Amino acid sequence: MGHILLPVKESEQRITAFQNALQQHHLDGAIVVGTTNMYYLSGTMQSGALYVPAAGPAILMVRRSLERAQIESPMQNIVPFSSYRAFHDILQQFGLPTPATIGVEYSMPMDAFGRMEKYVKGTFKDIQGLLAKCRSRKTAYEIDLLFEAGRRHVENFSRIPSLFRGNMTELELGAAIEYQMLLLGHHGMSNIQTWGNRLHIGYVSAGDSGYYPHMFDGPGGCKGICPAVPELGSQRPINKDEPVLIDLAFGYQGYHVDMTRIFCRGKLPQEALDAQKRCIEVQQWVAEKLKPGNVPSQIYQDIMERLKALNWDEHFMGYGDRAVKFLGHGVGLAVDEYPAIAKGFDEPLEAGMTLAVEPKKVIPGLGVVGIENTWLIMENGDARKMTEMDDEIQVLPT
Numbered sequence: 001m002g003h004i005l006l007p008v009k010e011s012e013q014r015i016t017a018f019q020n021a022l023q024q025h026h027l028d029g030a031i032v033v034g035t036t037n038m039y040y041l042s043g044t045m046q047s048g049a050l051y052v053p054a055a056g057p058a059i060l061m062v063r064r065s066l067e068r069a070q071i072e073s074p075m076q077n078i079v080p081f082s083s084y085r086a087f088h089d090i091l092q093q094f095g096l097p098t099p100a101t102i103g104v105e106y107s108m109p110m111d112a113f114g115r116m117e118k119y120v121k122g123t124f125k126d127i128q129g130l131l132a133k134c135r136s137r138k139t140a141y142e143i144d145l146l147f148e149a150g151r152r153h154v155e156n157f158s159r160i161p162s163l164f165r166g167n168m169t170e171l172e173l174g175a176a177i178e179y180q181m182l183l184l185g186h187h188g189m190s191n192i193q194t195w196g197n198r199l200h201i202g203y204v205s206a207g208d209s210g211y212y213p214h215m216f217d218g219p220g221g222c223k224g225i226c227p228a229v230p231e232l233g234s235q236r237p238i239n240k241d242e243p244v245l246i247d248l249a250f251g252y253q254g255y256h257v258d259m260t261r262i263f264c265r266g267k268l269p270q271e272a273l274d275a276q277k278r279c280i281e282v283q284q285w286v287a288e289k290l291k292p293g294n295v296p297s298q299i300y301q302d303i304m305e306r307l308k309a310l311n312w313d314e315h316f317m318g319y320g321d322r323a324v325k326f327l328g329h330g331v332g333l334a335v336d337e338y339p340a341i342a343k344g345f346d347e348p349l350e351a352g353m354t355l356a357v358e359p360k361k362v363i364p365g366l367g368v369v370g371i372e373n374t375w376l377i378m379e380n381g382d383a384r385k386m387t388e389m390d391d392e393i394q395v396l397p398t
Contacts, residue, residue, distance in 0.1 A: 008074040028097075079093075145254070156184055163180065186252065199249065204222075206245075211318070217336075218324060219368075275361045279360060286299060291349065292349055297343050299341050326342035328357040360372075374386040
């Protein structure tokens with residue numbers, strides 16, 4: 001599969017929606033420098049800046065590579081850009097006024113912001129949240145790409161048992177899976193937007209590795225390759241009769257789905273089988289509430305209260321006090337998109353949002369069981385699973 005370029009109408013639709021958001025928040029314009037947000041609006045990732053006025057033509061100002069930007073982006077206004085010293089002159093060339101109130105991504109490095117504010121004068125406001133909300137409502141074009149990512153990821157997971165060889169380590173199985181994912185069209189890395197976090201493809205964690213302490217904000221764990229790269233898997237062998245947590249994101253043409261399945265060589269104790277069944281049940285409880293108008297924070301509260309009443313909240317979503325405080329998260333151009341199913345996310349869900357739901361349970365001394373699938377919120381009716389595969393424990397050859 002070659003490069004799929006962003007259609008003109010898709011770029012125009014996204015920029016118009018973002019301009020409407022700027023107007024609603026009384027911003028004169030926005031300077032977008034984050035590569036993911038730049039790609040979302042313009043169809044290309046380059047060194048430079050995308051200026052989007054609240055009204056009028058957007059301008060892609062490119063340091064490097066101007067030629068590639070002209071190949072990839074459907075935008076009409078693509079110009080060379082050496083520094084922000086030229087910012088106001090470029091705006092004048094397109095008949096745009098100098099903005100007084102300017103939206104910027106507060107997640108940008110401070111040195112980059114310093115270079116910007118040296119020449120761009122005005123009042124700066126954070127637009128990270130505005131862009132996240134624009135990106136959360138997927139278009140039909142994006143939904144098609146996400147379903148294709150889901151189809152390929154299901155194919156990936158279905159082939160994992162055939163990759164396994166006796167006495168494999170976590171890392172050896174992880175490497176075999178990664179190679180397979182690349183052949184299936186995975187783009188080789190996973191995009192994380194939370195500052196300080198990173199994710200390669202995910203992890204393969206056997207037994208108690210599944211709840212090994214980890215900096216990543218997720219319910220599972222991974223000892224990883226080394227302290228500098230606590231990812232993918234370790235040299236720990238995959239033993240019989242223990243759960244193997246395989247949590248992987250699949251990126252296709254920029255768009256990610258997230259998926260987890262539990263594998264096992266041999267048999268798991270009844271406690272683990274019962275916990276897996278309950279996690280699948282919790283996933284269904286959440287999925288039934290993924291409808292336009294429902295509020296993520298209320299969904300989270302309802303589910304957690306229900307589990308507490310069942311005395312099942314201990315070691316749910318992580319070991320002890322390491323448990324994370326969410327049940328799911330948005331996915332799209334990043335693995336950690338808006339919204340999360342968690343406290344503080346008080347705006348209603350909307351049709352077109354895509355979320356990964358991942359109830360997981362730690363069984364101390366044994367490992368982690370659970371499930372994760374990516375779901376599409378529909379305008380009418382139940383949410384649709386984008387990673388359609390059996391949720392039960394998968395068998396590895398002994």
